[in-house]
Amino acid sequence: MIDRSKLKLPQAMPADRGKLPLKLPKIDIDRSKCTVPFWCKKCLQACPQMVFAVYCKQPERLKEADPREPGVYDLVPVRRYKCDSCNKCVEVCPENAITIT
Amino acid sequence: MCLYCDAWGEGMLWYLNPKNYSRQLYTVRKPEAGRTALSGEADAGIAISMEKRLVDAMEEGDAEFQQALQMYRDGMDLTMGTIGGWDGQVLPLKDAEKVVEIASPKALIACVCRSRSLGIDERSKDECTCMGLGTGMLKWERWPERYKGGVHWVSTEEAKEWLRRMDKRGFVHTLMIFGSRFIGGICNCDYPACDAMAMRLDFGFFLLKGHHAAMVDYDQCNGCGLCAQRCQFGALKMNVTQNKANIDSTRCFGCGLCETICRHGAIQLIEREKIPALKEMW
Numbered sequence: 069m070i071d072r073s074k075l076k077l078p079q080a081m082p083a084d085r086g087k088l089p090l091k092l093p094k095i096d097i098d099r100s101k102c103t104v105p106f107w108c109k110k111c112l113q114a115c116p117q118m119v120f121a122v123y124c125k126q127p128e129r130l131k132e133a134d135p136r137e138p139g140v141y142d143l144v145p146v147r148r149y150k151c152d153s154c155n156k157c158v159e160v161c162p163e164n165a166i167t168i169t
Numbered sequence: 170m171c172l173y174c175d176a177w178g179e180g181m182l183w184y185l186n187p188k189n190y191s192r193q194l195y196t197v198r199k200p201e202a203g204r205t206a207l208s209g210e211a212d213a214g215i216a217i218s219m220e221k222r223l224v225d226a227m228e229e230g231d232a233e234f235q236q237a238l239q240m241y242r243d244g245m246d247l248t249m250g251t252i253g254g255w256d257g258q259v260l261p262l263k264d265a266e267k268v269v270e271i272a273s274p275k276a277l278i279a280c281v282c283r284s285r286s287l288g289i290d291e292r293s294k295d296e297c298t299c300m301g302l303g304t305g306m307l308k309w310e311r312w313p314e315r316y317k318g319g320v321h322w323v324s325t326e327e328a329k330e331w332l333r334r335m336d337k338r339g340f341v342h343t344l345m346i347f348g349s350r351f352i353g354g355i356c357n358c359d360y361p362a363c364d365a366m367a368m369r370l371d372f373g374f375f376l377l378k379g380h381h382a383a384m385v386d387y388d389q390c391n392g393c394g395l396c397a398q399r400c401q402f403g404a405l406k407m408n409v410t411q412n413k414a415n416i417d418s419t420r421c422f423g424c425g426l427c428e429t430i431c432r433h434g435a436i437q438l439i440e441r442e443k444i445p446a447l448k449e450m451w
Contacts, residue, residue: 087231088227088229088230088231088234089227089228089229089230089231090227090228091228092224092227092228105288106288106290109287109288112286112287112288113287113288117361118286118287118361118362118367120286121217121285121286122284122285122288123217123285135290144217144221146217146220146221146224147220147224147361147367148224149224149227149371150361150371
């Protein structure tokens with residue numbers, strides 16, 4: 069079997085990303101304005117670094133989950149470390165729900 | 170021989186060992202896991218919250234980040250039954266074809282990563298970029314509402330044709346394990362849409378390198394540059410002075426995309442075992 073003590077943590081970050089702690093941009097999403105992210109998906113496809121992700125809040129009813137129904141899917145700026153604050157998502161959002169600070 | 174070969178290979182490549190496709194393995198979970206891992210899009214919410222914690226820790230400092238990384242890896246070990254947070258391996262096309270010969274049944278399924286990061290909903294057989302292997306697919310077929318929309322069954326020949334089509338498009342083939350050594354699928358990944366590759370290239374875990382590394386024969390290479398467009402790992406560049414392809418073998422993952430596009434046979438996949446410097450580099 070496997071000797072777990074031999075497993076060492078790999079090098080976590082490529083050298084060019086700099087020393088931790090990093091100063092990352094803060095991305096706020098106004099949930100009252102952004103209600104149908106999976107149906108709209110403009111920010112998802114506009115972002116060159118694929119910072120955003122959508123997920124279904126009720127996975128056990130996934131197939132019936134209608135992307136057009138408000139509040140079924142949620143938008144999260146999950147890969148914030150890759151955001152270079154180009155503001156493309158802010159421009160493209162039809163509801164003006166995204167702010168980057 | 171990689172970490173998985175040592176543990177599960179029994180003297181051969183682990184993914185060519187038929188025991189790792191056994192249906193009995195599908196239900197084997199670690200007792201301390203408590204609950205079984207949710208599959209597919211169902212755990213997108215969990216994965217997102219874990220990744221969010223990891224990114225938040227980057228703002229706090231090095232020690233916090235290492236701690237979050239360790240927590241992520243331990244969490245993966247518990248829910249997915251993996252070793253040390255490694256959950257898949259890059260495969261060249263010829264090995265992927267061997268895998269679909271061994272595994273049965275096979276079905277095309279929608280990619281959860283692209284649905285999550287790009288909002289792409291793959292629902293037809295032509296769009297699907299992932300393939301589920303083995304008995305788990307019967308469950309996916311029976312509960313389509315739980316496991317994102319059902320499956321499309323394929324024969325071995327169809328599966329091979331599909332793999333070649335994906336290879337032509339330029340996707341990296343990766344083998345995924347789901348729950349303690351059970352080989353559950355072949356995904357076709359690209360950076361940064363796919364989580365497996367994003368995790369490996371940004372954080373340094375989740376995906377093991379393949380058993381091969383690409384090497385260029387300078388006598389054969391005519392400098393057309395087709396291969397340079399296909400490398401997802403930033404390993405292959407054109408050597409401007411000599412106008413030949415140049416591969417950084419420490420970055421090479423052995424996916425073989427450059428080999429399959431080369432018309433002159435200038436790029437060859439060499440077994441990692443035979444290259445002393447790359448032998449222990451996974």
